Amino acid sequence: MVDRQSVTPGNPWVAQLARIQGIQQELPSVATYDLVLEDPTVAEAFKFQPGQFNMLYLPGFGEAAISISSDPSHLASLQHTVRAAGNVTTALSRVHVGDQLGVRGPFGSSWPLEACRGKDVVIACGGIGLPPLRPLIYYMIQHREEFGRVHLLYGARTPGELLFTDEFPPWQAAGIEMAVTVDLGYDDWTGDIGVVPVLFHRLNLNAHKTIVMTCGPEVMMRFVIFEALARGIDPRNIYLSMERNMQCAVGLCGACQLGPKFVCKDGPVFTYEQMEPYLMLEDL
């Protein structure tokens, strides 16, 4: 099961201080913040599973749920890749190396490492959906022999909005089979054009030994799921990461409810079997 320990076991509402030790501007509106927890005992105890998230806190602005995007075996560098969307995330885009922020976490369920062992894996993501999967990619590269084929299907609106492109060659060299697509290509774009789910058409999958994991806009995930189901993949072998408004991240505020589930503590990673009754309903 999921590691439920929190950096603040006593009071789950209260953030621990962390210092920003690096900022990598990925795109004009996306940056990766590398954090180190200030209290050494807290830092020592901090462990996370790929797919889990932290609540990042800027006093005076508020909190945002942000997935951890770094290597789970390299805890000295806790990275969070953030798109400036609204109040908190835009304030975050103005911080500097050496500044402090608050962290609560890690929270939530994680990608199904156990279920993936010995299986082929399809990771299908769009835009800012790649960072929550990057810890999983690192893990799979480090334990490559434990998994069958690993496909990474990734898309963005334009080539300029693709994240982590520097890492694509090493990932491919490490045995990740990548397919990248954009909605709008420029003249020098030689890759695919179209949405992520379409990339499924070139995969030759063995439905009985394939696990699909998807993260990105809900519409994209729905189409990925359609493609997976159409290829005979069992709803229990399709995993998706859901987003909902989160005020507490610990099951106390009710904001993240999705049908009977709390996205913060039962998710964010769910099987399609769990989400099936709710995902296609408008406005649920």
Add this chain to the structure above:
Amino acid sequence: MNSAKPLVGSFVRIQKRDLQSLVDELKAVHDRVVGPREIDSAIVYDDLDHVDQLPIGVIDHQEGGVYRLTHESSDSHFDYVVGPQSLKSFLFPPHETISESFRKDGQWEIQAVETPATRIAVLGPRACDLRGLAIQDKVFLEGPYVDPGYKRRRDALFIVAVNCRRSVATCFCHAMDCGPAVTSHFDLALTEMDECFAVEIGTSAGGVAMDATSWEPMSETEVAQAKEVSVELEESMRNGTSARQMETGGIRELLMDNLEHPRWQEVADRCLSCGNCTMVCPTCFCSSADEVADLSGDHVRRERSWASCFTAEHSYMHSGNVRKTTRSRYRQWLTHKLATWQDQFDSSGCTGCGRCITWCPVGIDLTEEVAAIRGE
């Protein structure tokens, strides 16, 4: 005075005027004693110094969107039922500071705000509200994370419950298996009889408090008479006299299999999306956390406040609101109360207290909505 303290589980009798001795004793050992008071034409909890401040002889009349008090020349201390407030506001206050951050020389410090709880003794909660308390205990104390403020206040709460002798038309605790008899989660439970109060001892702290009164043991026949009060009331509620009815069999499937039922739109056409029902409901626990900063921005409080699934903010995401319509918000509220709560907390989220019916400005009635979806 008796020499031995009354035992947990036993029933004792006190004369009606002796209730003051209990109130005095509670005042001596708690920071606050609160009880039902008539204020601005409603029964609300407020500080209670003297038993005379209770709404003696007051009767309430409740219907969809209607709440009215009348005064009778009886000496009944507790023949009104529940007002707009429940125990919720004592344990889960409408606003609470959860952390504070201070910036000095460019360095932040973040502190938990853990003010010791006010020790409150509350007189008057009914069976439905004790179930509401049990349900909130499950949410705030029994999940993977404990809410520390709730826990502190809960540990410091002393409860003198009251068995109802009367119900109003919006009550349906019997249908939710929550009442009208008080069965757990109390230190003391009173049943008003003609000449005396029968007092059930729920905890040893309750027994200690009773020691300050001139209590007398009750015979088995007298205990049976006291218990009969709830039995009779329950029967009259089941017979449809002064109560709502709700068929709860298979209710989870009924609602979850009918998420696209046309009735959701019909109720949405009347619903104002004001969220009154969520504010008065003893089990609603949603909250939002917001920043309150001083002018310099160097001192910031993080404040938790009651939230409601009827607002747009509740389901806001940068990509848009998840629940854009009143239909989807009412559906979220009702399915959560009666259906998905069972998946989450192994019980219904509704106690049958009827507050959401009474305090809905347009009188929307969840029992009617369920019946309509059932096709009745």
